[in-house]
Amino acid sequence: TTLKTTLAGYKFDNCMMNAAGIRCATVTDLAGLRDSRAGSLVTKSATPQPRDGNPEPRMRGLQYGCINSMGLPNHGFDYYLNFLLEEQKSHPQQTNFMSIAGTTLEDDLSMLKQIQESAFAGLTELNLSCPNVPGKPQVGYDFDAVERYLTAVFAFFKKPLGVKLPPYFDLMHFDQITAILNQYPLAFVNSINSVGNGLMIDPESETVLIKPKGGFGGIGGAYIKPTALANVRALAQRLNPGIAIIGTGGVQNGMDIFEHILCGASMVQVGTQLGFEGPKIFNRLSQELTRIMAAKGYDSIADFRGKLKTL
Numbered sequence: 485t486t487l488k489t490t491l492a493g494y495k496f497d498n499c500m501m502n503a504a505g506i507r508c509a510t511v512t513d514l515a516g517l518r519d520s521r522a523g524s525l526v527t528k529s530a531t532p533q534p535r536d537g538n539p540e541p542r543m544r545g546l547q548y549g550c551i552n553s554m555g556l557p558n559h560g561f562d563y564y565l566n567f568l569l570e571e572q573k574s575h576p577q578q579t580n581f582m583s584i585a586g587t588t589l590e591d592d593l594s595m596l597k598q599i600q601e602s603a604f605a606g607l608t609e610l611n612l613s614c615p616n617v618p619g620k621p622q623v624g625y626d627f628d629a630v631e632r633y634l635t636a637v638f639a640f641f642k643k644p645l646g647v648k649l650p651p652y653f654d655l656m657h658f659d660q661i662t663a664i665l666n667q668y669p670l671a672f673v674n675s676i677n678s679v680g681n682g683l684m685i686d687p688e689s690e691t692v693l694i695k696p697k698g699g700f701g702g703i704g705g706a707y708i709k710p711t712a713l714a715n716v717r718a719l720a721q722r723l724n725p726g727i728a729i730i731g732t733g734g735v736q737n738g739m740d741i742f743e744h745i746l747c748g749a750s751m752v753q754v755g756t757q758l759g760f761e762g763p764k765i766f767n768r769l770s771q772e773l774t775r776i777m778a779a780k781g782y783d784s785i786a787d788f789r790g791k792l793k794t795l
């Protein structure tokens with residue numbers, strides 16, 4: 485039984501890795517991921533300059549998941565690109581991802597130009613949950629903006645690139661977003677980001693849990709697995725076969741990873757639960773998934789990827 489996978493022509497020893505934003509903001513975090521059983525790593529979404537992010541408390545974990553409104557705290561684009569370039573020299577056998585989340589299209593293009601001209605040989609994840617012009621929803625929910633962004637990006641960017649999408653909830657939206665995405669030479673689509681603008685409350689103190697945005701924040705964890713699986717499945721049913729899918733959302737154990745792969749994922753990312761358990765979680769998840777596959781008679785994930793049955 486092997487957990488290896490291939491995505492956009494790149495080989496990974498393990499089909500699981502971290503989700504951007506969790507345990508990946510510092511070199512220490514990233515080295516911890518590299519030294520774990522994870523098959524790859526992705527950096528915290530970078531902006532051109534370092535950012536402090538929102539006032540704390542800005543993330544809280546509860547029994548079934550977490551809420552966050554971090555506000556893109558990160559050490560800046562150069563910090564992460566430098567780490568990834570060093571990694572290529574010291575650990576050439578591992579392919580990594582760089583996540584970027586400019587607060588404007590210009591910022592995204594400027595970072596992508598630097599990646600294009602750099603020696604970075606991994607994959608780039610463009611976070612489309614980034615804010616749009618005031619008065620408009622996030623880019624991922626403004627389909628004209630998605631088209632504008634991807635047209636500008638692929639006018640010059642020739643390295644492997646995928647997009648991180650927010651969750652969609654209407655079948656027409658799955659049709660609309662994939663009709664757009666299928667027009668571009670995307671290496672992958674990563675679905676889903678946190679479920680936006682949830683609200684968690686402490687009824688004792690009658691207060692919200694996080695400070696930014698009056699307590700509103702992205703929801704992750706067990707709460708969002710049904711939404712994540714539906715998005716992975718819907719995208720897999722609609723995207724060109726050349727566009728691989730990364731499944732993210734609600735992974736707590738090996739069976740959750742199995743379910744994401746059954747829906748069509750070639751790589752599965754872990755966020756909230758990684759935050760709770762740390763990189764050693766990939767030992768447990770690998771053991772659990774291996775046992776599930778062996779019990780079902782599957783040698784590799786290709787044996788069951790995308791093979792979810794309907795009734």
Ligand SMILES: CC(C)(C)CCc1c(C(=O)O)[nH]c(=O)[nH]c1=O
Pocket residue numbers: 505529552553554555556557585611613614615677678702
């Ligand atoms: C929400 C944004 C701040 C625009 C992007 C960064 C981000 C954050 C964040 O840094 O607040 N949290 C998430 O759950 N997903 C994200 O993509």
